[in-house]
Amino acid sequence: MLNKDNYVPWSSCIIRYARSRPNGKMIVDSIENGPYVRRMIATLGEPDLLVPDLESIHEQTDEELIETDINRMNADDQAIQTIILGLPEDVYAAVDSCKTAKEIWECVRQMMKGSDIEEQEKKAKLFNEWEKFTSSDGESIESYYHRFMQLMNDLKRNKHFPENIASNLKFFNNLQPE
Numbered sequence: 059m060l061n062k063d064n065y066v067p068w069s070s071c072i073i074r075y076a077r078s079r080p081n082g083k084m085i086v087d088s089i090e091n092g093p094y095v096r097r098m099i100a101t102l103g104e105p106d107l108l109v110p111d112l113e114s115i116h117e118q119t120d121e122e123l124i125e126t127d128i129n130r131m132n133a134d135d136q137a138i139q140t141i142i143l144g145l146p147e148d149v150y151a152a153v154d155s156c157k158t159a160k161e162i163w164e165c166v167r168q169m170m171k172g173s174d175i176e177e178q179e180k181k182a183k184l185f186n187e188w189e190k191f192t193s194s195d196g197e198s199i200e201s202y203y204h205r206f207m208q209l210m211n212d213l214k215r216n217k218h219f220p221e222n223i224a225s226n227l228k229f230f231n232n233l234q235p236e
Contacts, residue, residue, distance in 0.1 A: 059144075059146055060145060060146055061146070062170055065166075065167070065170035065171055066215040066216060067215065068144065069167070070215065071144075072089075072141060072144055073086060073089070076089060076136075076140045079136065081129055081132065081133045084129060084133030085133045085140060085159075086137075087133070088134045088137035089137045089140075089141065089159045089160060089163050090160065091160065092158055092159075092160040093131075093159070093160070094130040094131050096123075097117075098116070099115070099117075099118055099122060134159060138158070138159045138162065140159075141163060141166070142162065145166065152165070152169065153165045153169075180216060184209075184216055187212075188209060188213065191206070191209060
């Protein structure tokens with residue numbers, strides 16, 4: 059369940075789940091870029107004129123929608139459902155007035171990630187964990203490897219990528235001798 063400490067993995071799971079559904083690309087597009095916007099259609103006045111007059115412009119009606127438009131509109135609804143089903147009640151209560159999946163997504167991101175200062179603090183904390191990371195006395199190599207991979211995953215999710223050589227050296231140099 060979503061909380062301030064797991065926003066990044068939660069958002070990754072939501073996007074992966076959305077991609078796995080029918081119309082997954084459209085659902086993710088709706089989350090990231092907003093809903094389908096009906097086109098404006100011009101009705102021509104007298105088509106025989108050299109420069110036709112625009113008699114009126116109207117928003118695309120239901121009858122003028124094609125299958126891909128309808129699929130996109132359905133994907134917009136599915137995107138909203140995909141997000142809100144993964145929200146705890148208190149977060150849902152804060153975003154239930156949002157009209158689009160993108161709006162909900164942005165509100166949740168802002169609530170969970172907070173300000174740029176908080177993001178910098180989180181990166182600094184991860185970097186500090188990286189610097190101090192070592193194996194414990196008597197710890198199995200499997201346990202050590204599992205903790206190391208969790209830290210590497212957290213670093214990658216927060217867009218802090220140590221060089222491959224640095225991560226390999228870190229892993230091997232901090233193993234406890236047997």
